[in-house]
Amino acid sequence: MGQHGGGANGKDAMTPDRSGHVVFFDAANTLLRPHPGVGAVYAAVAAEFGVTAKPDALNEAFPLAWKEARRKAGASPYGTGEDDALRFWRCVVEDTFVRAGLVLPGDPFFETLYRRFASNRCWRLYDDALPALAEVRRRGARIGLISNFDNRLRSILTAKGLDRILDIIVISCEVGAEKPAPAIFAAARAAAGNPPFCNLAFVGDQRSDDYAGATNAGWRACLIDRVTAQPDNSGVPAFRSLVAAVEYLLA
Numbered sequence: 001m002g003q004h005g006g007g008a009n010g011k012d013a014m015t016p017d018r019s020g021h022v023v024f025f026d027a028a029n030t031l032l033r034p035h036p037g038v039g040a041v042y043a044a045v046a047a048e049f050g051v052t053a054k055p056d057a058l059n060e061a062f063p064l065a066w067k068e069a070r071r072k073a074g075a076s077p078y079g080t081g082e083d084d085a086l087r088f089w090r091c092v093v094e095d096t097f098v099r100a101g102l103v104l105p106g107d108p109f110f111e112t113l114y115r116r117f118a119s120n121r122c123w124r125l126y127d128d129a130l131p132a133l134a135e136v137r138r139r140g141a142r143i144g145l146i147s148n149f150d151n152r153l154r155s156i157l158t159a160k161g162l163d164r165i166l167d168i169i170v171i172s173c174e175v176g177a178e179k180p181a182p183a184i185f186a187a188a189r190a191a192a193g194n195p196p197f198c199n200l201a202f203v204g205d206q207r208s209d210d211y212a213g214a215t216n217a218g219w220r221a222c223l224i225d226r227v228t229a230q231p232d233n234s235g236v237p238a239f240r241s242l243v244a245a246v247e248y249l250l251a
Contacts, residue, residue: 018140022168022192023249024214025132026179026204027147030224030242032160034117035124038062042096045113049105053097061099065092075181078150078173085150085173089114118152120159126226132242133165139250144168146188146202148178148209168192179204180213189217201249203242211236220249 025031034041039059046053069091070077078085090110097104116122136143145166147153150173157163170188177183189200197218204210205224214221222245223238239245 018250020195021141021199021201021250022144022195023136023141023246024144024146024168024170024188024200024202025242026202026206026210027145027149027153027157029205030126030203030210031129031145031162032123032125032156035122041116041122042093042113045109045116046102046105048112049109051103051105051109053100053102057100057102058096061096062092065095065099068095076172076176076178078148078178080173080176082151085152086114089150118155120156123156123160125160126242128242130165132246135243135246136250139246141250142167142192144170144188144192146170146179146184146204148172179206179209180216182213182217185213185217185219203245203249207234207236222248 028034037055037059039055039057039062042058042062043053043055069088072091073088077088079088093110093113094104133143143166145157145162145168147170149171151171153171154163154169157166157169163169168188168191170184170191172178172184175184175187177187179185185202189195189197192200198220200214200218201220202210202214203222203224204214207223211221211223223236224240224242224245225238226240237248239248
């Protein structure tokens with residue numbers, strides 16, 4: 001076979017044109033994670049207020065308290081402003097300590113804890129996060145984020161330098177809808193300039209919020225599962241690495 005020349009844009013003629021594609025990522029537990037963990041941060045801040053708490057007990061109680069608070073809060077638990085987020089997270093924190101059999105430290109413990117989770121020190125990027133974003137860019141696609149989060153996420157993204165990498169940022173508290181609701185995926189598509197549905201892709205860690213929400217919106221999607229990524233009868237594609245997920249979504 002003879003050599004093939006590059007096109008007018010300098011790309012190899014055999015390289016697919018991905019300029020109209022967007023790969024969106026979830027935030028927490030996909031690109032970044034709490035560090036050194038929710039229970040550890042809760043316990044560390046509690047110690048600053050004279051209360052001894054075991055991180056493991058708080059880690060066990062937290063997801064139960066979080067799920068219960070979300071159930072009571074309805075369709076948009078974090079609301080659209082800081083007051084809404086403060087009310088939601090105060091309920092979560094109080095219930096977490098009760099479930100762990102601990103005394104809740106007095107004020108301003110909660111406000112200190114809430115601000116701590118807005119800081120750079122409490123979050124770490126996964127090792128595969130930046131390589132995966134770079135792979136999207138290398139393939140000529142744009143990079144987006146869709147997250148169920150409160151208004152602290154903007155400062156976290158800035159602290160991690162992600163605000164300079166992401167082309168599109170869609171946060172539930174800013175659009176008044178949460179994954180898996182169609183409205184948040186519609187908002188993301190609109191922010192991307194309403195490309196064809198087949199040009200939109202999403203990767204997250206939750207089967208219902210992320211995978212089902214995206215596929216129900218007509219997007220390509222897969223899951224990140226760094227623990228097992230074992231196939232099951234559902235046929236949901238899952239990968240241990242975000243880079244592998246990107247390769248799948250842009251294949």
